[in-house]
Amino acid sequence: MAKHVVTMIPGEGTGPEICEAVRMVIDASGVDIKWEYEDIGLDCLEKHGTLLPDKTIQSIAKNKVALKGPTTTPIGTGHKSANVTLRKVFDLYANVRPVRLIPALKRPWDKLDIINFRENTEDSYAAIEHMVSDEVAQCLKVITWPGSYRIADFALKWARDNGRKKVYCVHKANIMKMTDGLFLEAFRAAAKKYPDIETGDIIVDNCSMQLVRNPGQFDCLVLPNLYGDILTDLCAGLMGGLGFAPGANVGDNCAIFEAVHGSAPKYAGQKKVNPSAVLISGVMMLRWLNEKEAADRIEKAMYRVLDEGKRVTYDVGGTAKTDEYAQAIIDKMHAGLK
Structure with a gap:
């Protein structure tokens, strides 16, 4: 057997x-x-x-x-x-996507070793869409406390168990104050269980720029579904492609x-x-x-x-x-x- x-x-x-x-x-x-x-x-x-x-x-x-x-x-x-x-x-x-330097691919970065933790079940990907009129389509962005907390806790626990030092939450809570605000709030609550892990947060557009400028500054990222889908592909490009x-x-x-x-x-x-x-x-x-x-x-x-x-x-x-x-x-x- x-x-x-x-x-x-x-x-x-x-x-x-x-x-x-x-x-x-x-x-x-x-x-x-x-x-x-x-x-x-x-x-x-x-x-x-x-x-x-x-x-x-x-x-x-x-x-x-x-x-x-x-x-x-x-x-x-x-x-x-x-x-x-x-x-x-x-x-x-939990969608887990690691990116790291592969020497043979000859990338311009001195350091690239990021674990992305993308929430996989909510956000716009809940696929709750409808036509408001013939010319207007609407998609609902669904963020829940249980869904947000469990991906944050998963990422933080994984980081601790695997010797990682820093976990940052990616969001757009400055504009989407209720949905992304709830995601960020749940992350901060989960982070209290892991005082040995450095935690912080970064707005998604700034995160995109910082990834391109200096990806070596990041260790682990926790992201809502849509941002996670986009930024993990960006990270794949940093390592050499999908x-x-x-x-x-x-x-x-x-x-x-x-x-x-x-x-x-x-x-x-x-x-x-x-x-x-x-x-x-x-x-x-x-x-x-x-x-x-x-x-x-x-x-x-x-x-x-x-x-x-x-x-x-x-x-x-x-x-x-x-x-x-x-x-x-x-x-x-x-x-x-x-």
Whole structure:
């Protein structure tokens, strides 16, 4: 019997080929995982009549951990995002997105090591919208004390448990005095439990400017849903792009690890897309499962392959296919184990 059972959701577009490459690497690390493959997204709508089949929900609920590839999010009218639906079903209220320097990407920063904690269930993403008239659409921004407090407490506890020193709340309470004001107030209340952590707050527009000027000044950021969605992509750009940006959606009962980039359907089947974002998300998952040695082994091997630059994908100047890059990482791991 396998030590861990993990739900694998390959996703759409380039997702299946990326996730297969990532599975190869994780299996080669020596960790004992049984994978349960399940469907999600527009591709399974025709097969199952839904974006999120009951079978997928049941697998995640049973295993309590999943690794997910990218899905296609409909724009404008039509079906709601499968990602948003998944977060609501499992109440995955904490979106955790780390960004850090990867030396091979040659960024201009001396220091970049930020953990973003985005509230994942409220704000404008509650999707409470209606037409006031034929020419006016309205969206309600929903911020609650329980939702705000629990993401703040999650971030502060994570910071303390992982040796982080500083957590700042990002908001626009100078203008949105009730909604963002409540988010900030809840953060300050939660911060009283963690006197050993330096806390503060910063207005979102100023935070955007400061991230671009000097990202090394930040340690951990707690953000409402909409600001978190935007600024975490900005942070991904600081580290070198979405191709290396990992993420996790965490609730009290389960965690789903996934890259934050799209499914890139125009590249589907070509095996050219960089799988690093899903792979680093898988490394996060291994640490969540307390498989830290395997996680470190994968991370070190990936960095070495990137540093050499010989068997890397097109986006970082190479010609390797998705699975060839994965095999290069596996080869490095095996070389290191000898």
